[in-house]
Amino acid sequence: MQKEILAGKTALVTGASRGIGKAIALKLAEEGANVVVNYLNSQTQANFIVNEINKMEKGRAIDVKGDVTDILSIRRMARIIDDEFGGIDILVNNAGQLLRPQYWKDVTERVWEQSLKINLQGPLLCIQTFVPMMERRGGGKIVNIASMYGITGSAFVPAYTAAKAGLINLTLGLAKNLAPQINVNAIAPGNIATEMTNSAGDDFLEQIVSETPLKRLGTPEEVADAVLFLSSPMSSFITGHVLVVDGGLLLQ
Template identity: 40%
Template sequence: MTAQTQDSGKVALVTGASRGIGYGIAEALVARGDRVAITGRNEEALKEAVEQLGADRVIGIAGKAHDEAHQAAAVEATMAAFGRVDYLVNNAGTNPVFGPIAELDLGVARKVFETNVISALGFAQQTWKAWQKENGGAIVNIASVAAISASPFIGAYGMSKAAMVNLTLQLAHELAPGVRVNSIAPAVIKTKFAQALYEGREEEAAAAYPLGRLGMPEDIGGAAEFLLSDRSGWITGQTLVVDGGIFLKAGVH
């Protein structure tokens, strides 16, 4: 946080934020003056992210997103450190398989849904009970364009993200009027998580986008920051597609 940035008085919990999209969102929230709790599986990577973001404004809670004990511990630690949790960003996700769903191991499919969908519901339940039920707030779920189109070779991931879009609708309906719930559906963002989709062919991959480049974590950070602000105070239950214009291409959607 720069000397010019005032404390917003708001607190966010961002899951899966030691790098990539989650880190980009945490960075945007810290920059506007929020205090932020971030989670991640790797304790060392998490510590490094906290130092980079600013240990005076950020805490890290290591654990696996699908672990209910971790979900509870993350919210408890946020409340203990900051006294509130206004915003939740469900970003933690996994995509451990690349191939046709006709040959997909069902155990892997369950793992994908457990991490990408059930964990998001768990974090939402914990945040609701701890703060948002009585005080309001906002939730942003990170989905994917894979949720709204066929997704060759990452079908299980796409299915889980489609479920997350519907989870957004269910929560938005149930938690209104105090809590707004929206989701963001990014196209390919330049992160380690998405490397397989562009590594060794980035120029070719970027050429498919009308805006001429792949997305960056800060692109999603800006969108999330907007949805977690009073400027979006009359928006709930929506999925914001952030795709560099890729769906403008004939036949993509």
């Protein structure tokens, strides 16, 4: 029987109680990883995912509440993870938030600060906290979930896209800083069929699909496949890369 490619590894997925984070947690578990399912408010959903993973009887899963914008909360998570697994090998910075769409002139100071705090500061705080664990275990993989719109920009969510652009740049810098022990890469999803995307309305979705060469939305599982690749030995000679998962939309 073929051994799972992440057997013996432990992964922390932030914001893993639903959507893309949920798909990532399940995908890594399918390949044998122990998985820490981080959540902030959705404990019931996180518990469900943990139960699904533990039913696989491959790796082991736990759920840990934690606010990625609060360093004390992150340190508490780190203590729990250290006690349970002795550290982590894979960090997936997925937790993020798209605040309500606004034109640039309507962006308030609060929206700007919150967007940067959740989408950019959070990943940095997690990296600062968990990299020493990874180094102690001999290395690891960091995958930051950015956005295609961090590359292209957007007229409707400038605070969000600025934060995701910052996350991409942070990825590039840290890939240099943390080599050769730790690979640091990013995923830039396009329009993925999640609750957030589906709530945008039929007209918006029809327009996006028509502009996408593959003529559909992506799925959370397709993003998870990309994360699996960048988390596994298959990507051992890749660092500082931004993998776009957008159905070809950037070609337009």
